[in-house]
Amino acid sequence: MSGDNARVIQLPPEALLPAAEVDAPPGLDDLPVRPGPFVGRTRELDCLDAVLTASGQVVVQAVAGLGGIGKSTLAAHWAATRARGHAPIRWISADSPAGVQQGLADLATALQPALAQALPLEALAERASQWLATHTGWLLILDNVNDPADIAPLLARATTGRILITSRLATAWHHATTVVRLDVLDPAESLDLLTRTLTAHGPRDLDSAADLCAELGHLPLAIEQVAAYLAQNPLTTPRAYLHLLSQYPADMYRQGAATTPAERTIARIWRLTLDRLTALQPLAADLLRVLAWYAPENIPATVLDGLAGPPALNQAIGLLNAYSMITADPASDTLAVHRLVQALARTPDPDDPHRTPAAIDQARNQAATQLSEARPAWNVPAAWPTWRTLLAHIDALTGHAAEATDTDTTANIHDHTGAFLDNQGQTARAISYFERALTSRVRVLGADHPHTLSSRNNLAYAYRHAGDLGRAIELWERDLTHSVRVLGADHRGTLTSRLNLAGAYEEAGDLGRAIPLYEQNLAAMMRVLGADHPDTLTASSNLAGGYRSAGDLGRAIPLYEQNLAAMMRVLSADHPDTLTSRNNLADAYREAGDLGRAGPLFERNLEARLRVLGADHPDTLTSRNNLAGAYEAAGDLGRAIPLFEQTFEDRLRVLGANHPSTLTSRGNLAGAYEAAGDLGRAIPLFEQTFEDRLRVLGANHPDTLTSRGILAGAYLSAGDPDRAIPLNEETLEDRLRVLGADHPSTLTSRNNLAGAYQEAGDLGRAIPLFEQTLEDTVRVLGPHHPSTLSSRLNLAGAYEAAGDPGRAIPLYEQILADMTRVLGTGHPVTVEVRLMLAAAFASRDGGAEQP
DSSP, rough: OOOOTTOOOOOHHHHHHHHOOOOOOOOOOOOOOSSSOOOOOOOHHHHHHOOOOOTTTTTEEEEEEOOOSSSSHHHHHHHHHHHHTTOSEEEEEEESSSHHHHHHHHHHHHOGGGGGTTTTTHHHHHHHHHHHOOOOSEEEEEOOOEEEEEHHHHHHOSSEEEEEEEESSSSSSTTSSSEOOOOOOOHHHHHHHHHHHHHSSSOOOTTTTTHHHHHTTTOOHHHHHHHHHHHHHHTTOHHHHHHHHHHOHHHHHHOOOOTTOOGSSSHHHHHHHHHHHHHTTTHHHHHHHTTTTTTTSOEEGGGTOOOOOSHHHHHHHHHHHTTTSSSSETHHHEEEOOOHHHHHHTHHHHHTTTTTHHHHHHHHHHHHHHHHEEEEEEOOGGGGGOOOOHHHHHHHHHHOOOOGOOOOOOOOOHHHHHHHHTTTTTTHHHHHHHHHHHHHHOOOOOEEEEEEEHHHHHHHHHHHTTTTTHHHHHHHHHHHHHHHHHHOOHHHHHHHHHHHHHHHHHOOOOHHHHHHHHHHHHHHHHHHOTTHHHHHHHHHHHHHHHHHHHOHHHHHHHHHHHHHHHHHHHHTTTSHHHHHHHHHHHHHHHTTTTTHHHHHHHHHHHHHHHHTTOOSSSHHHHHHHHHHHHHHHHHHHHHHHHHHHHHHHHHHTTTOOTTTHHHHHHHHHHHHHHHHTHHHHHHHHHHHHHHHHHHHOOOSSSSHHHHHHHHHHHHHTTHHHHHHHHHHHHHHHHHHHTTTTSSHHHOOOOOOOHHHHTTTHHHHHHHHHHHHHHHHHHHHHHHHHHHHHHHHHHHHHHHTTTHHHHHHHHHHHHHHHHHHHHHHHSSHHHEEEEEEEHHHHHHHHOOOOOO
């Protein structure tokens, strides 16, 4: 020793012993104090227990998981309660090389306190490493390891004892004996953890406690942070905290109790992780902010295509996965993110460089762009599985993003999502997407922009499909007015608007407005686009449909025939529009009773759609259904029923149990069973169809009202007027309210109720109702409409049943003349009416036959 300030350090002899000869005295354990309750984790604790220490061999175990998942708590609890026979048990904060070195130096000092005054930090750490290498029975907990390289020298020298590592790194511990991947608590455990803390000093209001745990994603640190806050603020309930979290998320993620260290809040813990990730690959933080806008699970990795170059994107995904910020599943090629990580990552905080408002806005817009580029066409069945996968993430983005932040890209996603959902029969969900798309486009693009007009048209279609014709017509009328003013009367968009409005009038039973509009539109399209333009051909088909709805098959069928010939010439025989045209013509033939021409056309159409579109395409299933209907109309139930059964099974498999087409198939199958006299199978199917439509479509949807009316008819066929009459009365009342007194379906309901009264023997109520129905049908639909003929026939039958053939015979004569003119003398219906007339004459004349 030399120098004026030299110190003389006197060491006891034992301090000079080799490390191998130094024994560990009792009382060297230094586990951190972990106040508060510990819940669950039995499986993970058992997993740590399962590994036995072998002589001359170090046991290395790792507990990995997201920051805040409870790794350190688990390690401390296991060491305190289950690490029997280990001494000493030492805890080292291993988040940096300096931390590891300090922890080892502390161990050396604890073993030989006198060395603290004699050796520098590096020498003390070396002394501890030597001691660990030459002793057994010890347990070292290396907490919060950020970089495996920081502890690699220690692991290389430790040949005995036991090491337990905690780390956010999940993929760096290939040589560990055991790796425990820690997940969130289950709901019961997280509620138990919150409840224990809240009620430690007496009863508390626990209303919405389970909802709060779910909102926090059952993350232990978040539960502890919130529980401490609530314990400190006894006037704040779990329900009130949820409100605070929704209103002030950035503040609440930062706050715990007064005793909660700032570094132990979830906001601070994840910020430190992102600091490290950003230093390694800046894209990692950007990627996490984008993923924050999607659903927590099953995020297709393909959604991220094009976000960055493949090397950078792969590195960012790998780092986020390695640090447990996301979970990558190679089996499904999907990613998952804890919901609380997402909530924090999309919450702006000017004090956090990873969550600036600008960065959050950019991530939200990028998330929308990625979804927009990933979505396929909505009307291609092969793309439907992709749509169903993306739908959860579109829902999440829509729910998380404020409507005021929507862009045209977002509106485009909403518009196409609405179209997909409407196509799938989920009309209520579709309407919410169409409404948001329209609102956004009005704000972003203006009320008169073509995309805005398109959104308004799409929303009107959804209203129509939902049976809300009042709102559909109002929108289409407004859309047509806008289109004429903005685009001009002859613009294709205007012509489409006029066509849509005419279709809505037709469906509402207002043929007086529908047919002139169809005729006006067809004339304009022929003038503007030419006779052979596909849009003109569509307009021609729609006009034919209007004539058919009006019962004017004499004008409808020639127009359908002309339309099919033109489509075959212009578009080809196998074009989807040509197949639709052939289907329409076949249906018109069927309605006219010309089954000899209808059946072969339906058969040809089914064969073509099978070949062109495939067996599972919705249009193919429609063709099979229509062919079955033609067989049923021809009385060939032996072929109709198996085809209805096959169509129902295929729609159930392809479209799902709740799709409107599937419900229609079930109803059609029930109708075929009823026609075959098998009411035992028909009525349960009718009942199920009505219940499903009530649940899926709502009580006021036209299809639901139709189902109720059909079910009433089945009860009547089964000889049960007591169940039929109340259903018919309810259906008429609802149709009067929903559709109006003059809607064709309302007239049908009044006719059905009159028939039920007649079947029950109550001709006093039946005949006035039949008379009113005939009068209204003549006024609304005209004297020669098929529904008018049916009403006249029913009234004649009621008069005859009442013993009044004198009033029945003139009606039968008028019906026979109309049927002969419309259907021909040999049509089965014409023949049946002739027999009814003969029976009426016989009844009047006491059995005398009429010529």
